[in-house]
Amino acid sequence: MTRYVALLRGVNVGTTRLAMADLRRLVTDLGHDEVTTYLQSGNVVFGSTVRDAGRLAAGIERALADELGLTVPVLVRSARELAAVAGGNPYAEREDDPTRLLVAFLATAPETSTVDALTVPGGENVAFTVTGREVYLHYPEGGYGRSRFTNAYLEKKLAVVATTRNWKSVRTLAELAAG
Numbered sequence: 001m002t003r004y005v006a007l008l009r010g011v012n013v014g015t016t017r018l019a020m021a022d023l024r025r026l027v028t029d030l031g032h033d034e035v036t037t038y039l040q041s042g043n044v045v046f047g048s049t050v051r052d053a054g055r056l057a058a059g060i061e062r063a064l065a066d067e068l069g070l071t072v073p074v075l076v077r078s079a080r081e082l083a084a085v086a087g088g089n090p091y092a093e094r095e096d097d098p099t100r101l102l103v104a105f106l107a108t109a110p111e112t113s114t115v116d117a118l119t120v121p122g123g124e125n126v127a128f129t130v131t132g133r134e135v136y137l138h139y140p141e142g143g144y145g146r147s148r149f150t151n152a153y154l155e156k157k158l159a160v161v162a163t164t165r166n167w168k169s170v171r172t173l174a175e176l177a178a179g
Helices: 019-027 053-068 079-087 110-115 151-158 166-177
Strands: 001-006 033-038 043-048 074-078 101-105 127-131 134-138 161-166
Touching: 001 053, 001 079, 001 161, 001 166, 019 033, 019 043, 019 053, 033 166, 043 166, 053 074, 074 079, 074 101, 079 166, 101 151, 101 166, 110 151, 151 161, 161 166
Parallel strands: none
Antiparallel strands: 001 043, 001 074, 033 043, 101 134, 101 161, 127 134
16 A cells, blocks of 8 residues: 545635545545544555546545535645655755745646746745756745745746645644554
């Protein structure tokens, strides 16, 4: 059995409300084991014999739509992939405040041309590194909440679905997935 983390986009931060008990039930009903959620923002850790992350994501998306009427993008990473993300942050050594470090998880790797064209909105001090299906973000002079370099901005510029988690959440999810 492989351990996975499903990251739901836009849950409990806007109009899309989802109780974590419902999310746990849905994922358990899909046949997955050891299902647990972290925080209220749509993070679920589980074990599965299914080896295809895309199939896992599609199954959770379909269950959310069919059973709860919610259209929510779901991104899935294996425990191994999440451990690599948690161990690969190029800004972790520069920043003591984990609220200034974030990771945007992307549904697919963006086109090289869109990555090459990605810039920070004028006047903002944000560092970013795109690595495969993740964007490491560092906000040295303030928080993500004050920036225009947001999840929506990344989705628009990179032309892929994204969901962003703060560094504390990334590390905790990696630990939970590791077992």
